[in-house]
Amino acid sequence: MGAYLSSLSFVDLAGRLPAAAAQGLFWGIMALGVYITFRILDIADLTVDGTFATGGAVSAVMIMKGVNPWVTVLVALVAGLAAGFVTGFLHTKFGIPAILAGILTQYALYSINLAIMDFKANTAVSSATPNLVMTGLNVNQSLLVCFILAAVIIAIMYWFFGTELGSALRATGANQEMSKAQGINVNRMKVVGLAISNGLVAVAGALSTQYSGFADVNAGRGSIVIGLAAVIIGEVVGEAIFGKKLNFAGHLIFVVVGAIIYYLVYTLILWLQMNPNLMKLFTAIIVALFLAVPYLRSKSKNSFAKAGKQSKKEA
Amino acid sequence: MLELKNITKTFNKGTITEKHALNGVNLTLEDGDFVTVIGGNGAGKSTTLNAIAGVWPVDTGSIIIDGQDVTGLPDFKRASLIGRVFQDPMTGTAATMQIDENLALAARRGKKRGLKWEVTAKEREFYREKLKLLDLGLDQRLSAKVGLLSGGQRQALTLLMATLVKPKVLLLDEHTAALDPKTAEKVLNATDRIVAEGHLTTLMVTHNMRDAIEHGNRLIMMNEGKVVVDVKGEEKKQLTVEKLLQLFEKASGSEFANDQALLG
Numbered sequence: 153m154g155a156y157l158s159s160l161s162f163v164d165l166a167g168r169l170p171a172a173a174a175q176g177l178f179w180g181i182m183a184l185g186v187y188i189t190f191r192i193l194d195i196a197d198l199t200v201d202g203t204f205a206t207g208g209a210v211s212a213v214m215i216m217k218g219v220n221p222w223v224t225v226l227v228a229l230v231a232g233l234a235a236g237f238v239t240g241f242l243h244t245k246f247g248i249p250a251i252l253a254g255i256l257t258q259y260a261l262y263s264i265n266l267a268i269m270d271f272k273a274n275t276a277v278s279s280a281t282p283n284l285v286m287t288g289l290n291v292n293q294s295l296l297v298c299f300i301l302a303a304v305i306i307a308i309m310y311w312f313f314g315t316e317l318g319s320a321l322r323a324t325g326a327n328q329e330m331s332k333a334q335g336i337n338v339n340r341m342k343v344v345g346l347a348i349s350n351g352l353v354a355v356a357g358a359l360s361t362q363y364s365g366f367a368d369v370n371a372g373r374g375s376i377v378i379g380l381a382a383v384i385i386g387e388v389v390g391e392a393i394f395g396k397k398l399n400f401a402g403h404l405i406f407v408v409v410g411a412i413i414y415y416l417v418y419t420l421i422l423w424l425q426m427n428p429n430l431m432k433l434f435t436a437i438i439v440a441l442f443l444a445v446p447y448l449r450s451k452s453k454n455s456f457a458k459a460g461k462q463s464k465k466e467a
Numbered sequence: 468m469l470e471l472k473n474i475t476k477t478f479n480k481g482t483i484t485e486k487h488a489l490n491g492v493n494l495t496l497e498d499g500d501f502v503t504v505i506g507g508n509g510a511g512k513s514t515t516l517n518a519i520a521g522v523w524p525v526d527t528g529s530i531i532i533d534g535q536d537v538t539g540l541p542d543f544k545r546a547s548l549i550g551r552v553f554q555d556p557m558t559g560t561a562a563t564m565q566i567d568e569n570l571a572l573a574a575r576r577g578k579k580r581g582l583k584w585e586v587t588a589k590e591r592e593f594y595r596e597k598l599k600l601l602d603l604g605l606d607q608r609l610s611a612k613v614g615l616l617s618g619g620q621r622q623a624l625t626l627l628m629a630t631l632v633k634p635k636v637l638l639l640d641e642h643t644a645a646l647d648p649k650t651a652e653k654v655l656n657a658t659d660r661i662v663a664e665g666h667l668t669t670l671m672v673t674h675n676m677r678d679a680i681e682h683g684n685r686l687i688m689m690n691e692g693k694v695v696v697d698v699k700g701e702e703k704k705q706l707t708v709e710k711l712l713q714l715f716e717k718a719s720g721s722e723f724a725n726d727q728a729l730l731g
């Protein structure tokens with residue numbers, strides 16, 4: 153025990169925090185995409201596990217062909233939009249349940265991602281490449297760039313969801329019956345929402361690839377859970393601090409904050425020399441718990457067991 | 468203004484639950500007609516309103532609104548012509564959005580939705596004026612989430628939303644049935660005022676015979692997917708519950724089997 157404790161260095165932990173924050177920031181962008189489907193559209197979209205890897209693959213391959221890294225992020229965005237469009241198309245035109253449509257696209261993307269990378273499971277990005285949007289070799293600069301990117305994306309989302317089109321999209325998630333009665337093409341809105349969401353996820357995938365120096369066909373595995381974790385942690389923390397006053401912009405900001413907290417905890421676990429492979433288990437438990445809380449809370453107020461006890465007491 | 472020609476609709480065709488919900492509905496509404504609709508459970512009242520709104524395609528017949536044949540259009544493409552208030556107060560509004568946001572959505576019914584900012588300050592002023600007329604205190608709560616409102620407030624808001632862009636036809640399906648009597652009265656009064664002010668062509672389904680008699684200038688009764696009684700003009704003004712029951716028995720050859728309506 154003593155040996156274990158003395159092996160823990162706070163200087164070391166402090167040194168790791170900026171990298172954790174940088175990682176949290178680009179996962180925060182991914183989580184903003186998840187927020188659009190999960191919270192705004194009320195759809196659980198599993199496409200993202202594939203799209204995250206697509207963004208990375210597109211970016212890595214193009215960078216190795218000499219394309220400017222910033223341009224590759226834009227191309228990743230377009231690829232993500234297309235992937236989301238396919239899921240939306242399968243869902244709205246063919247009546248495939250959204251969750252299944254997402255799984256199908258994600259499954260197909262595995263092959264497509266491999267094809268993009270010339271049928272290799274991963275592609276390295278030379279860290280000597282000039283103009284990388286972010287790189288693990290320069291954490292502080294990456295942190296700054298990613299912070300600005302996240303802020304710009306939040307600002308654009310805040311604006312978009314305040315426009316006529318964005319409001320129609322929010323209405324679609326809130327109440328389809330009402331939306332249709334107000335002349336909104338709810339199917340089109342779902343496709344638009346899924347596309348934007350996956351666009352953001354692909355951007356995050358591209359950033360992740362440039363930061364880590366390689367693209368991997370498995371990079372996105374389980375990313376939906378991390379995205380959900382970020383959304384949920386952000387909500388809990390945001391509402392704990394600001395209560396009901398947390399407005400839409402606040403929610404978006406706290407999605408990113410949630411992702412940063414997630415990666416800080418992740419770093420802490422690594423620092424404590426716990427097995428990082430257990431992180432997936434912890435994450436799943438945390439997400440399951442937080443998803444269960446609202447349900448259990450309403451049930452505890454309104455349960456048969458309670459009614460039964462009450463009845464016995466009165467008898 | 469509204470013309471229904473021989474509308475039929477069968478649900479679950481070819482299965483054991485097959486149901487002929489509409490068996491040739493014919494109805495023509497003049498501009499400004501305020502028609503109350505009564506009939507027993509399952510008579511086809513809601514189905515008729517859903518057919519007009521385009522919730523699903525009809526089997527046969529045609530629906531013409533303001534001279535335009537809309538039979539082939541899905542609901543969201545007809546929405547520019549139609550205002551709707553539903554029975555369930557939850558259905559007509561978006562609970563997680565603010566009052567002004569809900570109204571702004573309704574203000575754009577039938578218009579192209581682009582990248583313009585949705586709720587402008589000028590619009591909010593306009594909504595505030597409209598809400599004041601409802602006299603439910605909503606004009607002070609423009610930024611409140613609709614989920615915080617009572618059922619009556621939500622129905623009144625839905626009514627306002629349905630008429631913010633003047634509809635060619637206003638469809639009210641038992642829109643006060645879920646409310647307590649006092650609130651129902653308030654919403655009905657608002658309905659009368661808004662319909663009169665806008666000279667709106669209206670179909671109002673109700674289970675309350677007295678309301679059906681007291682409101683509107685025309686009354687129809689449905690039975691087994693058909694319009695079986697149609698009373699207008701002076702005759703409508705002279706109508707009583709007893710007379711209405713007689714009319715129904717004559718038209719359908721059976722007694723009006725609906726205690727709820729009798730009690731009303």
Ligand SMILES: Nc1ncnc2c1ncn2[C@@H]1O[C@H](COP(=O)(O)OP(=O)(O)OP(=O)(O)O)[C@@H](O)[C@H]1O
Pocket residue numbers: 478479486487488506507508509510511512513514515
């Ligand atoms: N979507 C549907 N699918 C299957 N059957 C339906 C559907 N909508 C209505 N029906 C059936 O059609 C018949 C007419 O229903 P409708 O809702 O129009 O009655 P109503 O006159 O509005 O009655 P109520 O007073 O109970 O509201 C009923 O037998 C109903 O069960």
Ligand SMILES: [Mg+2]
Pocket residue numbers: 512513514
């Ligand atoms: Mg009905």
